[in-house]
Amino acid sequence: MRKLHYILIFLGFALLFPISAKQNQKSETPSTYRVTKGDSWFGIARKFKVSPETLAKLNGRTTSENLYERELLRIPKGNEKLTFAPESVLKEKPSNPLDRKERVLKKFSELTYDPHKGIQFQRGVSSLVRASLPGKVVHVDYMDGYENFVILEHQNGLYSVYGNLERIQVTEGQQVKSKDRLGILAKDKGLYFQVNQNKQNLNPEKILEGGI
Structure with a gap:
């Protein structure tokens, strides 16, 4: 089920539905949370509407440290609880995912008759693919195309x-x-690069040029 979640994010479907205000009023934030396979600091923090840094600090950790399955985390409550703090805003500019800047063969498009949720680079001399931003590997898979x-x-x-x-x-x-x-990279194809923020597809070229 977790794999399906990330595959659908990759395809651009809206999966991360916000909890309604009515539900929020009825539910109380639990004091602890048991880590499950695939969890990350950012994902858990988003679930409980706190900053990742606040969550990690409360548990004597940092967001650069790995979580472990079945680990029990304390969840901030009351005065500890914060919405996403300014410190959790991305400060660094995303780096190019290739060693060299290759030409974009197919651009990002939101046109209904010709949508393209990411960008397709030309296959040039760059073959090594690198992370554009720090984060966690949440899914590795194969898909036709x-x-x-x-x-x-x-x-x-x-x-x-x-x-x-x-x-x-x-x-x-x-x-x-x-x-x-x-x-x-595959020998006969350029890199396909896509960026999503929750359920919204973002233009990767603009993000690489100006940041987020």
């Missing part, structure tokens, strides 16, 4: 997708830094 692909989860509901890989060099659950190696 996109070959092997990797999905990273970042802060503030942001996801990046890297497709047309011949060889993947990361594993699910792994924390990566910006410019860390993700894999090697």
Whole structure:
């Protein structure tokens, strides 16, 4: 079920539905949370509407440390509870996912008759694919038309997708830094690169040029 979640994010479907105000009024924030497979600091923080840094600090950790399945986390409540704090806003500019800047063959498009949820780079001299931002590897898979692909989860509901890989060099659950190696491109295809924020597809070219 978790894999289906990330595949649908990759395809651009709206999965992360906000809880209604009515539901929020009736439910109380639990004091603890048991980590399950595939969880990340950012995902858990978003679920309980706190900043990832607040959640990690309360548990004596940092967001760069890995979580462990079945680990019990304290959840901020009362005065500890914060909405996404300014410190959780992405401060660094995303880096190019390729060693060199390659020409974009197919651009991002929101046109209903010709949608394209990401960008397709030309296959040039660059073959090494790197993480554009620090985050967690949440899904590794294969799909016809996109070959092997990797999905990273970042802060503030942001996801990046890297497709047309011949060889993947990361594993699910792994924390990566910006410019860390993700894999090697297929010999006959350029990189497919997609960026989502929650259920919205963003234009990767604009993000690479000006940040988020």
